[in-house]
Amino acid sequence: MTPSPSHQQRLLVMPDDGAQAVVELIDQAREQLLLKQFKLQSREVEEALRRARERGVRVRVMLNPHTSGGDRWNDEAYALLQSWQIEVAWTSEAFPVTHEKSLVVDRELALISTFNLADKYFTQTRDYGVVTYAPEVVAQVIAGFEADWHRQFFEPDLGVGLVWSSFHSRGQMARIVDAATTTLWIQHPKYVDAVILERIIAARERGVKVRVLCGGKHGVSDWDIYDTFSSLRLMGRFGVKVRRQKHLKLHAKLILIDGIAAQTGSMNIDRSAFDLRRELGIESDAPDVVARLKATFEADWAQAAKYRAPDPLDPSLHEEGELPPDPHFVHN
Structure with a gap:
């Protein structure tokens, strides 16, 4: 775990902190803003980008063109930003999906989050974002942005505490899980990778x-539900305590080890996230960040119910106790 002194990181929690927390970061910019997003559907954030452009900040935005299911959520935001003379581009064709959610302000700070910049994720979902001020980390996020902007290959520095896909993140996540000696708390919606399951x-x-907070079926595709339900059932048989979060939609991706270190970011526990997509996560042992993550997990755990996933081969049981379906809330 790369050291991350508390003065170099702070945590955003959604929906507690809301859109204003991101707007405040954007409003700090005086020279440059770099934004790479899977989904941009927040007028508050869009207006903050417009204000930055009007005060002379160079704003560059990369938006994912379509989801794995073909939905083109970002066409409206793309056209709007273009109309404001903001530099906007689709994300690199080297990846079928860019799921990364990052923001860089003036080469001084970077936000790496699990949440999309969309109203739903500011108001209805449990999500996290780490703001880092560490120069070497910010520099790596910038390097990744520039490589994707210019359609160049990017070889990340894995020694600064960032977790990158494709190619690297499975091993990085496995290393974190392997490091646990007393407690392992996991808050993830999908479980679609045998390597991490075995770890x-x-x-x-x-x-x-081991405690696992899942979201049940909600937001998990019919394709992924087989692995997710089977993985949750297997973990339960080995003594993992599994609960289903329902007071908020679960979109967070969090692993807490021994109460002293954490990993969070855009990647689900999912083969596609590890092997195909552009994803970005971050590790933290900053005391203030870990303490708030622990407190939030404990609060969510207390409100969650013990969960035994249904037989994945019996669809008649899949909807039992689930939140109402939301076609616009799908874990990619």
Whole structure:
């Protein structure tokens, strides 16, 4: 775990902090803004970008053109930004989906988040974002942005505490899980990777107390529900405590180890996230960040119900106790 002193990081929690927390970051910019987003559907954020452009900030935005299911959520935002003379481009064709959610302000700070910049994620979902001020970390986020902007290959520095896809993040996530010695708390919606599943079970077998907060079926595609339900059932058989979060939609991606370190970011526990997509996460052992993550997880755990996933081969049971379906809330 790369050291991250508390003065170099702080945490945003959604929906607690809301859109204003992101707007305040954008309003700080005086020279440059770099934004790479899977989904931009927030007029508050868009207006903040417009204000930045009007005060002379160079604003560059990359938006993912379509989801894995073909939805083109960002066409309206793309056209709006263009009309304001903001530099906007689609994300790199090297990745079928760019799921990264990052913002860089003036080469001074970077936000790496699990939430999209869309109203739903500011008001209805549990999500996290880490604001980092560490120069070497900010420089890497900028380097990744520039590589994708110019359609160039990017070889990240894996020693600064960032978690990159494609190619690297499975191993980075496995290393975090393997490091747990006493407790392992996981808050993720999807479980679609056998390598990470085996690592979680191995942690339980070596005596680690493992808690998993999932979202049940809500937002998980019919394609991914087989692996997710089966993985949750397997973890339960090995003594992992599993609960389903329902008071908020679960969109967060969080792993907490031993109460002292954490990993969060855009990537789900998902083969596509590890192997195909552009994703970005961040590690933290900053005391203030970890303390707030722990407190939020504990509060969510207390409000969640014990959960045994249904048989994935029996669709008649899949909707039991679930939140109402939302076609615009799908874990890519």
